[in-house]
Structures are given as structure tokens and as C-alpha cells.
Amino acid sequence: MKQSVFIIALWALPFLAFAATTAAAQNLVFTGVVAPMQNVYLAGGSVTVASPSPADLLVAGGSVVTSDSVGGDMAVLGGSIAIRGATKGDLRALGGKVSLEAPVAGDLGVIGLSIIDSGAHAKDILVAGGTVQLKSGSRGSVRAYGNDIYLSGTFDGNVRAIAFNKLVLAPNTVIHGALQYEASEAATIPSSVKVDRGVTYTGASFLPTSREAEAFTLAGIGIFFLVRILGALIVAGLLAGLFPIFSNNAVSQVLQKPTRHVLLLTLLGFGSLVATPVLIALLSITFVGLGIALVLASAYTLLLFVSFAYSGIIVGATFAHVFMKRDIISWRDAIFGMLVLMIIGVVPTFGHFAVALLVCLSSGVIVSLFYNFAFHHTLKDIV
Incomplete structure (x- = not known):
């Protein structure tokens, strides 16, 4: 509750x-x-x-x-x-x-x-x-x-x-x-x-x-915004549809755990997103560490991308859990959740803060699941 x-x-x-x-x-x-x-x-x-x-x-x-x-x-x-x-x-x-x-x-x-x-x-x-x-x-x-x-x-x-x-x-x-x-x-x-x-x-x-260049610029911005929204909806739907087990495990970390666990996951995600660029910069100083830094930078970019997508999936799963009393997420829930997340992001200050908080939460969930998969091969939590 x-x-x-x-x-x-x-x-x-x-x-x-x-x-x-x-x-x-x-x-x-x-x-x-x-x-x-x-x-x-x-x-x-x-x-x-x-x-x-x-x-x-x-x-x-x-x-x-x-x-x-x-x-x-x-x-x-x-x-x-x-x-x-x-x-x-x-x-x-x-x-x-x-x-x-x-x-x-x-x-x-x-x-x-x-x-x-x-x-x-x-x-x-x-x-x-x-x-x-x-x-x-x-x-x-x-x-x-x-x-x-x-x-x-x-x-x-x-x-x-x-x-x-x-x-x-x-x-x-x-x-x-x-x-x-x-x-x-x-x-x-x-x-x-x-x-x-x-x-x-x-x-x-x-x-x-x-004047024409200004009009075309405005039209291009509008079309880019529309394509960006449609792309985000497609990515969220594909992740939920192609990886249902991982998606449901990620959602269960939020919906079926106490509030303290969710807050710790959010802090874990925040720490991962902030500390990783610092680590990449330190590794880039040496020639030996440069290769590792490039690999880590690629993984960090992928983490940001997937975390944003799973933020929308978590929002959609929350709606399904609260209003439809359903714990199994579908690709439709993911698309709806991503649409809500994009709308939230339009709102100045409050919306940006809420989206950032959700990205930190989803990042913490992903890091926790991959850590347990790599080192414990169970879903035992690290937080």
C-alpha cells in the first residue's frame, strides 16, 4: 500500500x-x-x-x-x-x-x-x-x-x-x-x-x-519532437514485449517491495549515473585504461538509454497494478507508460525532476538485477 x-x-x-x-x-x-x-x-x-x-x-x-x-x-x-x-x-x-x-x-x-x-x-x-x-x-x-x-x-x-x-x-x-x-x-x-x-x-x-528558414526550423523542431515521442513509445513496447521476464522482474522490484527498498534503489541508480563518468575520466588518463574507458562509456550510454525506456515501463506497470489490479506487464502498458512519461517531461521543473527521479530508480533496478545475475545467479537484492 x-x-x-x-x-x-x-x-x-x-x-x-x-x-x-x-x-x-x-x-x-x-x-x-x-x-x-x-x-x-x-x-x-x-x-x-x-x-x-x-x-x-x-x-x-x-x-x-x-x-x-x-x-x-x-x-x-x-x-x-x-x-x-x-x-x-x-x-x-x-x-x-x-x-x-x-x-x-x-x-x-x-x-x-x-x-x-x-x-x-x-x-x-x-x-x-x-x-x-x-x-x-x-x-x-x-x-x-x-x-x-x-x-x-x-x-x-x-x-x-x-x-x-x-x-x-x-x-x-x-x-x-x-x-x-x-x-x-x-x-x-x-x-x-x-x-x-x-x-x-x-x-x-x-x-x-x-522568414522561410525560421518557419522550416519550427516545423523541423515539431517533427523531431513527434518522431522522438514515437521512437520512445516503440522502444518501450519492444523492450516489454521482447524481454517479458526481465521487464516483470524489474517492475516487481518497484511494485512488490517496501518503500525503503525503492528509495535505496533510487540512490543506487543516482550513484551509478554520477560516479561512472568520473571513473571513465580517471581511466582515460592512462593509455592502458583508455580502452576500458571506451567500453565503460558505451555501457554507460546504453544504461542511460535503457533506464529511460524502463522508466516509462515502470510508470505503465504502476497504472496496471493500481487501477487494473494486474501485476504482469504487457507491451501496451509500456507504451502507455512511456506516453505519460513524455507528457510529464514537458512540464518545466517539476516534470524534469520527476523524470530524473524515475530514471535514477530504473537505473538502480537494472544495476541491481545485472549484479545479482552476474555474481549470485539469483534475484537476491544487493540493497
Whole structure:
């Protein structure tokens, strides 16, 4: 009991600073009643928001669907995102496939591999992706970056599009500002298209301007962040699925031991992570020790990598143990736990501290298990 309380408190630490409604589960359907002016923070493998949010809404998950209104701003992170409820503020989304089917009263910013806007009709729009389809027009200016860009509807401001392949304008499209676009070839503009302030076409440029470079940098950072999350989820799932015995032994060191044992493992991990670089530096002084230092540095890098992955596995196992009363971890639990860990890491200070603490704990668990395997061939603890 003490163990469960300790780990739940550790996980919840970054969120205690917020006066908000929070919920997390592997398959989450949120239908709760939210107090006025209270933000909502949701996370899970699959998240469905089926009740209105009076203030801001933050959602992260593998699959995210919102079907009710949001009174403030909305931020969404996910693999597949479908927005089916109106947003009264700004909307920001980062995902693989993003579908926008409801009005957005404020500005719209989206990064994704596939972006389809069929109903947002937002104010100012900034989108970057592989395939970009803006079918509902806009109430302000538009900046679109993508491989293929499709425009349809009525746009009240200027439209700036950079298509690495081609730009397509649907018949009867209306642009009340100017259309400026870059593409590998000039777009075929139907006679029914109206552009009040003219069309300017520039061939594909290999030397972007400073503003374009800034936009590409931001898009690259967003894509890197998305790929980093997906990579971490895959690694955690593979470790739990390919090494179930080791993973369950590691988890049992946390969930089935007293709090004192867990604290000692955390200290062991902290000591290992801090002392090893010092030892590597000392060995590197001599020519004989240089080879050992290189091997030790490789092992240390691997330990950091595996410790971070098992931090997510431990978080997922804790959820399975506390909420599902299940002690055997699956790859799904590992993926969900890693997603929660990545979300925690986004929170400044508190999140970084919690992630560092979990990495120290998982590092101590791994060092303890390998020590016993190498010298005792049993699971007898060294702490």
C-alpha cells in the first residue's frame, strides 16, 4: 500500500501545481462535468472527449477525438487527431493525421503528416505538413507549407503557400487578398477562381529567406519532437514485449517491495549515473585504461538509454497494478507508460525532476538485477 501511494504521488507531482481537471487511462472516454473556468488535461493511448470544456483543453494520446465544444484554447498531441467540436479560442495541433471538422473562432496552427481542414474556417492559419488540404477557407491570413497543398473555399486575407510539389486551387475558390505561392510548377487556376489582389508565382527556391528558414526550423523542431515521442513509445513496447521476464522482474522490484527498498534503489541508480563518468575520466588518463574507458562509456550510454525506456515501463506497470489490479506487464502498458512519461517531461521543473527521479530508480533496478545475475545467479537484492 505504501508503495502504491508513493509512486502515485510521484507521478502526480507535476500536475499538482495546476487547478484543473485531469484524467489519464489507456482508453479514456471523458464525459465528466467540468467546473466553470477550469482547464482540462487528458492523456491516454486512445482519448475521446465527449463533454464540453469551459476553459482550455490539453489532450495527448495515440488517437484523439474531440466531439464537444471548448470554451478556451485547445492544444492536441497525437498520432491520429479528429476535431469535431467547436473551439472558441485558438487551436494548436501536432500529429500524424489531423482532421479538422468543426469551427475554430481563433487562430489555427497545425503540424502533421496529413492535414485536412474541412470545417475550421479559422482566423489566421499556419500549417505545415506533407499533404495539406484547406477546404473551409479562413477569416484571416494563411501560411501553408507542404509537399502538396489544396485550397478551397473563401479566404478573407492574403494566402502564402510554399509547396515542394504542387499547389491546387478548387473551382470557385475566392481569395480577398493576394495569393503568393512557390511550387515546382505553376498551378492551373480555374477560371471560376477569384483573387482580388493578384497572383504571384515564384519557382522553387533552394535558398530560403530568413522568414522561410525560421518557419522550416519550427516545423523541423515539431517533427523531431513527434518522431522522438514515437521512437520512445516503440522502444518501450519492444523492450516489454521482447524481454517479458526481465521487464516483470524489474517492475516487481518497484511494485512488490517496501518503500525503503525503492528509495535505496533510487540512490543506487543516482550513484551509478554520477560516479561512472568520473571513473571513465580517471581511466582515460592512462593509455592502458583508455580502452576500458571506451567500453565503460558505451555501457554507460546504453544504461542511460535503457533506464529511460524502463522508466516509462515502470510508470505503465504502476497504472496496471493500481487501477487494473494486474501485476504482469504487457507491451501496451509500456507504451502507455512511456506516453505519460513524455507528457510529464514537458512540464518545466517539476516534470524534469520527476523524470530524473524515475530514471535514477530504473537505473538502480537494472544495476541491481545485472549484479545479482552476474555474481549470485539469483534475484537476491544487493540493497
